[in-house]
Amino acid sequence: MSKIDELTKRLCPDGVEYRALGEFASVDRGGSFQKKDFTDEGMPCIHYGQIYTLYGLHVSETLTFVAPDVFSKSKKAHPGDVVMAVTSENMEDVCKCITWLGQSDVAVSGHTAIIRHDQNPKFMTYYFRSSAFEADKRRLAHGTKVIEVTPAKLLDVRIPVPPMEVQEEIVRVLDSFAELEAELEAELEAELEARRRQYAYYRDKLLSFENAERERERPSK
Incomplete structure (x- = not known):
């Protein structure tokens, strides 16, 4: 054993126990900076496209930054939050996510869901990358050329909470x-x-x- x-x-x-995500987490949309707002230094930010291509499962430092004034107007993830890309051109990439493990808040672009919860952060991301969640994702996804999962619909997804x-x-x-x-x-x-x-x-x-x-x-x- x-x-x-x-x-x-x-x-x-x-x-x-299985619980609906909405029972122990909040799900908010990210926004609203764009790639044109990137700066060489400044405040940390994560663009949804980077979740597909640049980051692994768990992130403690960002590769890009925005100016303080852009940061102040942006939606932010707190340390321990899960950042999920909810828009993609294919089913495989939609709902890919990372755990934000930085020491401070990070600005998050649009086309994302910021999931704030009270569970182990890495456990949450591992589950959202599992085949078990894959079935829920395919049920919730809509669109043809652009695949999307509405962030609010994630609240009803039932997740094992050991x-x-x-x-x-x-x-x-x-x-x-x-x-x-x-x-x-x-x-x-x-x-x-x-x-x-x-x-x-x-x-x-x-x-x-x-x-x-x-x-x-x-x-x-």
């Missing part, structure tokens, strides 16, 4: 797998780069006939 099984059996012998001790152990295990995956990806990328260099070396060597041609063209004495 794993530690998670043991904790679950001891702390919730009748099974893990005791905090169980959530923490689940997060510990999934963090370990995520770290291992990152290590393997780095090793594979290094191996791939080495093979690319090897291929380039032998390609150039095997296809370089210049010296032989020059030897034939050199006049005899």
Whole structure:
């Protein structure tokens, strides 16, 4: 029996409780800065498009910033909030989310949902990235060219809410797998780069006939 099984059996012998998200969380729309508002320095911000392309599951520092006056007028996520992109051109990316783990608030662009809750932040994001939530997402999504999930509809989604001790152990295990995956990806990328260099070396060597041609063209004495 794993530690998670043991904790679950001891702390919730009748099974893990499922609750509607709206019972323990609020869901607000992000807004309203745009990419044109980015600055080289200033206050931290997250644009919804970055959730698809630039960030992993958990974020403690942003890659972009906005000026203080733009920040003051923007919707913000607090440390521990989940930031979810609720608009995408495909079903796979819609509802992708990150955990904001920075030390202060962060400005959040439009086309997002800011989920403020009282659970383990990483547990929430892991669940929203799971196949279990995938079914809810597909049920709530609408649109053809642009896929969208209305933030308010997320309030009715029922989510497993195990005791905090169980959530923490689940997060510990999934963090370990995520770290291992990152290590393997780095090793594979290094191996791939080495093979690319090897291929380039032998390609150039095997296809370089210049010296032989020059030897034939050199006049005899």
